[in-house]
Amino acid sequence: MSLTIKSHLSSQFTLSFRKPVSKNLPSSNLYPLRTNSIYGANPLLLRFAMSSVSRRNDGGAKPIVKSSLIDPDGGVLVNLVVPESERGLKAGVAEGLPKVKLTKIDVEWVHVISEGWASPLKGFMREREYLQSLHFNSLRLESGAVVNMSLPIVLPIDDDTKDKIDKSADVGLVGPDGRLIGTLRSIEIYKHNKEERIARTWGTTAPGLPYVEEVITPAGDWLIGGDLEVLQPIKYNDGMDHYRLSPQQLRDEFDKRQADAVFAFQLRNPVHNGHALLMNDTRRRLLEMGYKNPILLLHPLGGFTKADDVPLDVRMEQHSKVLEDGVLDPETTIVAIFPSPMHYAGPTEVQWHAKSRINAGANFYIVGRDPAGMSHPTEKRDLYDPDHGKKVLSMAPGLEKLNILPFRVAAYDKVEKKMAFFDPSRGQDFLFISGTKMRTYARTGENPPNGFMCPGGWEVLVKYYKSLQAEEGAAASV
Amino acid sequence: MSLTIKSHLSSQFTLSFRKPVSKNLPSSNLYPLRTNSIYGANPLLLRFAMSSVSRRNDGGAKPIVKSSLIDPDGGVLVNLVVPESERGLKAGVAEGLPKVKLTKIDVEWVHVISEGWASPLKGFMREREYLQSLHFNSLRLESGAVVNMSLPIVLPIDDDTKDKIDKSADVGLVGPDGRLIGTLRSIEIYKHNKEERIARTWGTTAPGLPYVEEVITPAGDWLIGGDLEVLQPIKYNDGMDHYRLSPQQLRDEFDKRQADAVFAFQLRNPVHNGHALLMNDTRRRLLEMGYKNPILLLHPLGGFTKADDVPLDVRMEQHSKVLEDGVLDPETTIVAIFPSPMHYAGPTEVQWHAKSRINAGANFYIVGRDPAGMSHPTEKRDLYDPDHGKKVLSMAPGLEKLNILPFRVAAYDKVEKKMAFFDPSRGQDFLFISGTKMRTYARTGENPPNGFMCPGGWEVLVKYYKSLQAEEGAAASV
Numbered sequence: 034m035s036l037t038i039k040s041h042l043s044s045q046f047t048l049s050f051r052k053p054v055s056k057n058l059p060s061s062n063l064y065p066l067r068t069n070s071i072y073g074a075n076p077l078l079l080r081f082a083m084s085s086v087s088r089r090n091d092g093g094a095k096p097i098v099k100s101s102l103i104d105p106d107g108g109v110l111v112n113l114v115v116p117e118s119e120r121g122l123k124a125g126v127a128e129g130l131p132k133v134k135l136t137k138i139d140v141e142w143v144h145v146i147s148e149g150w151a152s153p154l155k156g157f158m159r160e161r162e163y164l165q166s167l168h169f170n171s172l173r174l175e176s177g178a179v180v181n182m183s184l185p186i187v188l189p190i191d192d193d194t195k196d197k198i199d200k201s202a203d204v205g206l207v208g209p210d211g212r213l214i215g216t217l218r219s220i221e222i223y224k225h226n227k228e229e230r231i232a233r234t235w236g237t238t239a240p241g242l243p244y245v246e247e248v249i250t251p252a253g254d255w256l257i258g259g260d261l262e263v264l265q266p267i268k269y270n271d272g273m274d275h276y277r278l279s280p281q282q283l284r285d286e287f288d289k290r291q292a293d294a295v296f297a298f299q300l301r302n303p304v305h306n307g308h309a310l311l312m313n314d315t316r317r318r319l320l321e322m323g324y325k326n327p328i329l330l331l332h333p334l335g336g337f338t339k340a341d342d343v344p345l346d347v348r349m350e351q352h353s354k355v356l357e358d359g360v361l362d363p364e365t366t367i368v369a370i371f372p373s374p375m376h377y378a379g380p381t382e383v384q385w386h387a388k389s390r391i392n393a394g395a396n397f398y399i400v401g402r403d404p405a406g407m408s409h410p411t412e413k414r415d416l417y418d419p420d421h422g423k424k425v426l427s428m429a430p431g432l433e434k435l436n437i438l439p440f441r442v443a444a445y446d447k448v449e450k451k452m453a454f455f456d457p458s459r460g461q462d463f464l465f466i467s468g469t470k471m472r473t474y475a476r477t478g479e480n481p482p483n484g485f486m487c488p489g490g491w492e493v494l495v496k497y498y499k500s501l502q503a504e505e506g507a508a509a510s511v
Numbered sequence: 512m513s514l515t516i517k518s519h520l521s522s523q524f525t526l527s528f529r530k531p532v533s534k535n536l537p538s539s540n541l542y543p544l545r546t547n548s549i550y551g552a553n554p555l556l557l558r559f560a561m562s563s564v565s566r567r568n569d570g571g572a573k574p575i576v577k578s579s580l581i582d583p584d585g586g587v588l589v590n591l592v593v594p595e596s597e598r599g600l601k602a603g604v605a606e607g608l609p610k611v612k613l614t615k616i617d618v619e620w621v622h623v624i625s626e627g628w629a630s631p632l633k634g635f636m637r638e639r640e641y642l643q644s645l646h647f648n649s650l651r652l653e654s655g656a657v658v659n660m661s662l663p664i665v666l667p668i669d670d671d672t673k674d675k676i677d678k679s680a681d682v683g684l685v686g687p688d689g690r691l692i693g694t695l696r697s698i699e700i701y702k703h704n705k706e707e708r709i710a711r712t713w714g715t716t717a718p719g720l721p722y723v724e725e726v727i728t729p730a731g732d733w734l735i736g737g738d739l740e741v742l743q744p745i746k747y748n749d750g751m752d753h754y755r756l757s758p759q760q761l762r763d764e765f766d767k768r769q770a771d772a773v774f775a776f777q778l779r780n781p782v783h784n785g786h787a788l789l790m791n792d793t794r795r796r797l798l799e800m801g802y803k804n805p806i807l808l809l810h811p812l813g814g815f816t817k818a819d820d821v822p823l824d825v826r827m828e829q830h831s832k833v834l835e836d837g838v839l840d841p842e843t844t845i846v847a848i849f850p851s852p853m854h855y856a857g858p859t860e861v862q863w864h865a866k867s868r869i870n871a872g873a874n875f876y877i878v879g880r881d882p883a884g885m886s887h888p889t890e891k892r893d894l895y896d897p898d899h900g901k902k903v904l905s906m907a908p909g910l911e912k913l914n915i916l917p918f919r920v921a922a923y924d925k926v927e928k929k930m931a932f933f934d935p936s937r938g939q940d941f942l943f944i945s946g947t948k949m950r951t952y953a954r955t956g957e958n959p960p961n962g963f964m965c966p967g968g969w970e971v972l973v974k975y976y977k978s979l980q981a982e983e984g985a986a987a988s989v
Contacts, residue, residue: 168661168903170646179908183646229714236707238716351929380646418702420641428643428651430908448949482872 052403065479076155089433102287102295103396104368106180110392111278113261114147115215117292124264125206127216133190133257133363135214136249142186142338143206143214144267144372148279150389157188159258160223167233171430176479181431183378185234188217188224190273191253197223204257208473213264219391225252235378236417240411243339244376247419253460268371273310273349278336278369284394286367293330294319296438297395299386299404301334301342302468305486305495307443313333315399316365317436329366336374339407341468345370347497354489377407379417380425387426398435400426402442451484472498544607580773581763581874581912585631586660587932588758588870591739592625595815602742605683605694609676611668612685613692616726616975619814620664622745622850626757628867631658637736641790642825645711648862651906659909660681661714662854662861666695667703667733676700682735691742698737703730713856719888721817722854745850751827752824755813762872764845774916774977775873777864777882778810779820779853780946781829781972783919783964785930793877793916794843794940797931807844808873812864815974819946821891823848825975855885857895858903865904869913871933875915878904880920929962950976 037472059373105111115123135143145151152172158166165172165183170183190198198204203218212233227249232238237246268274296315300308310327319327333352335345343351348369355364373389376382382405387398403419404426410416423439426432444463455463466485474481475498481491540638582588613621623629631652636644640661643650648661662943668676674681681696710716713723746752756764765773774793778786788808797805811830813823818907821829827848834841851867854860860883865876881897882904888894901917904910922941933941944963952959953976959969 037545038923114589115943160904164858164903165906169906169908171908173908175907182933226714226715226896229895232710232714236710238710239706313708380642418704419705424639425642425646428639428647430657475557 035316055495067181092335093149101395104389105152105280105392106147106388106431107174107178108171109152110154111149111155112147112281113149113155113215114263114266120264123216123262127213127264130203130205130216131201132205133188133194133217135188135209137209138337139188139209140214140267140370143261145336146186146261147215147263147267147388148281148372150280150371150373150392151182152280152392154182154186155256156217156261158186158254158256159221162258163223163256167230169382169430175381179431181384181388181429183381183429184228185389186256187225187256188226189249190222190255190257190366193257194253195222195255195257198257203259206261212266215261215263217257217259217261220257222255225254225256227252234381234383236381238408239409239411242377243407244337244374244378247337248374268453269504271346273335273346273370276349276368276370277372278367280389282391283330283367283369283470286496287328290326290328290367291327293328293439294324294397294398295330295395296327296399296424297330297332297387297390297393298399299332299371299390301332301338303343303348303471303486303490304331304360305353305443305452305466305490306360306484307445309355309436309487310443310452310454311399311401311440311478312361312366314446317399319397327365328399330390330393331361331366331368332371333368333392334375335370335372336377339377341470342375343390343494345451345491345495348381351490351493354493355487358487358489360487360490375405376417377405379404380421381405383422383426384429384432386433387429387432387437391432396434396436397438398426399438399440401440401451445482445485449483450482472501475499476502513717514803519596523843558707574864580770580872581869583627583758583870584866584909585652585656587630587816588762589627589633590625590759591627591633591693592613592744594742595743597650598742601694601740602691605691605742608663608681608683608694609679610683610685611666611676611695613666613687614726615687616815616852617666618686618692618745619850619852620666621739621741623814623867624664624739625693625741625745626759626850627759628851629660629664629848630668630758630870630882632660632664634695635666635736635739636734637644637699639733640736641665641734643703645708647778647908648859657909659907659939661866661907662856663708665703665736667727667730668700668733668735668887671731672731672739673700673733673735676735678762679787681737684739685848688863691737692745695739695743696733698735700733700735703732703734705730712854712859714859715887717887717889720855721885722815722852722856726852749824751813751824753848754827754848756845758871761808761845761847765806765872768804768806768843768845770804772805772874773801773808773873774805774877775810775865775868775871776810776877777810777812777849777868779816779826781821781826781949781964781968782809783921783930784834784838784962787833788921788930788932789877789879789918791841791846796874798903805843805875807839809839809844809846810817810849810868810871812853813848813850816853817855820853821946821972821975825971827973829968831968832971833965836965836967838965838968853883854884855894857873857884858899859883860902862907862910862933865907865910865913865915870954871909874914875916876904877916879918922962923963925960928960950979953977954980 062193070256094156146154147157162172166426169236171179172182173179191372202220203216204220205216206214228238231245235242253447288409298312316327316329331352333348352368355361356366383400386405400423401419403415404422406415406417408415441454443452444455444465447464448462464483475495622631624634640650644663645662649660650660651657651659680698681694682698683694684692686692687929706716709723709727713720743980776790794805794807809830811826829848833839833842854901861878864883866877878901881893881895882900883894884895886893919932921930922943924940925942926940949972953973
């Protein structure tokens, strides 16, 4: 099925590749992506892309340099997990320190930082990093290099915890279950101005932002930054830990498969055939450009998501059906979980989604309509301009070395009876199938239009939505 | 009087000079200013400062290169005023275009852009510039260089104007009095998401922000960007135009005086002896560092200010008294008006205040407590952390070439009976004299403590506040 879709739609699908970058080239060669090039209309950019491919081909039998398709931010992938041999000693020291109790979502951030997704960040942000993130969406390093850092990765504490810490230079970190997780060293405590953080991160302070309500509003009025050490790798024991590959494990896997290009696809929703169309077509284009073995990193987000998103376990089951049904090729696809929580902060957050994939070794990043977006919590509109995400991403400081692959929104083409890139000149032919719409299909037992999603994947969703309905029914009848 | 103050307080006044930068040095040598160095406690920075001075001295009779103490952003100072010989022709063309009617504050921005304060910006921002300003507080140029640009400099239009413009590539700009001012060419019209703009610029969406209420709330839902051309220099005919020196005129003046350092002081308040202390002491320090002829640019903001700020004409009269009374030395001081409107956007806006002074040729910028700050409009606290301004400024992209001079807040020392830098170890000895407090003194006919302000300057304020009181009295009795 995917083949039919591909062959039909490839002509509609134009990507604007930024010039694949050797790290020695000045960024001046890359800029600017003009507004009209967002969908690849700028021939200059395509020429850049093609010329870099010919250089690649000119090089002849140039060997693949392992784990260096793209350098991690700061040059070295951060790993903050204590070596096993030192664990006992470190745990002993940590036990003697004042403690900070972490929430479930704090632990997700500990996971993220400790494995180097946020490289070169080595712990929760101190104020200098926090301010740079908030105002500039980037950090300048001592070397003068700039890395992207669009979300404040911070640890809030309340007044009592601050008082308990007193003048201690280090603190121990304790999970929600009371287990010792690690330490934060050479700490700095500074004010948590929630209003300012929210306004600058989300571009709104309207009530109803999921991460704000879940994480920020209940949090303390202080932030504590410092250098993180984790006693052992973060595990969830939910049957999905084998999907949680660290950036280093992913880099190793890309090497093992001898990838010469890695393109990452971030998602927090079930994969439908529109997504598949895009991913397969991206691979085809990369092959056309001269890459021999492009690998897809299908990378669902595994941390906090809002209540009406499809839960992680259901999504993972759905994704595996998509591979089983042959919609995506397991030979050239790696499915793994990205452990970050979700902010739903649109153009600000999409930079984090891209930056963290650099650290995981992806040198191409796919971006679609309204990435990390949602509806405005109090007004009847999208919270973000659906095109701002890809525009901001194309200009973001520190992401120059990443090739951004913008794509048009896919929808169900009622004439061609398949998922296709939306063509505004015949807009009435297209059907947008939202999460709410999917839920309605499942609830009423109606099938979505043929060609929307592979049958195996759809079955997983029907099962999930029916269970939800049963729960809702049970709740209603109580 | 200023001499006494200087000699007494110089030991308390420690500046942290960033290394004066040759434009060929990589910025990596500059960074980071550590948190504890904000007040100059970091000996490394002082050493940097001193070593650069010895380099300067080592150079022996190195001639002063005119107008190049610091390059304007983008390398060339923007000047968008049409040459007189083309004025008639250009006016004719502009007359034939669809018109956009400007507000008083729009005209202030036209003034700012046309003279190059915002170099390399050549007109009101298009969406790419707007987004970079909003998200990154900076613009990346085609050369790859990054310049600071923290405030969106945009022109809003309403639906009707947008409809009238239709598909025209250019528009004419008309002042509030109906007079043709210039043109905006190769325009781009995009959405004016006010909520997002406000949240990202101010870090709050609380009602009561002066610029928001005056400018943004009443404005249209579209922004129009393009290349600006102005038919003739913007004049106000208010008796103060001779103070409104353009960046080029200021650079010429610095050359004429053979300045080898220019330190800018932005203010929107009357000058008291605390300010004078700081400015005089800065000059003394620069001389100590080896500069032969540091010139002070005393640079009051002349555009929109909030209703309870002292109006521009009163401030200019007060400033000239301060020079007459000998508190500041006219030989080494240039008083000029900075034509920008005021946002009161704290750490975001202070970057604009510094960046625009680079374009005017200042290579040192003085920053104090809570720059461009105000009280939170709905909560009983400062809107911004008073230290964030100088911290953000010290890390801001594109400002690496500017030497930032942070200073401590000055207050009236009741023991020493003069303005002095606040010493927290004997906080009870100090009296903070706010605008409100000044007003109370003037209203009650009471003099402020001796040594707070020179008598000539204080007289100007008494006259102003009394006239205000009379007006209020008249209004109350109506």
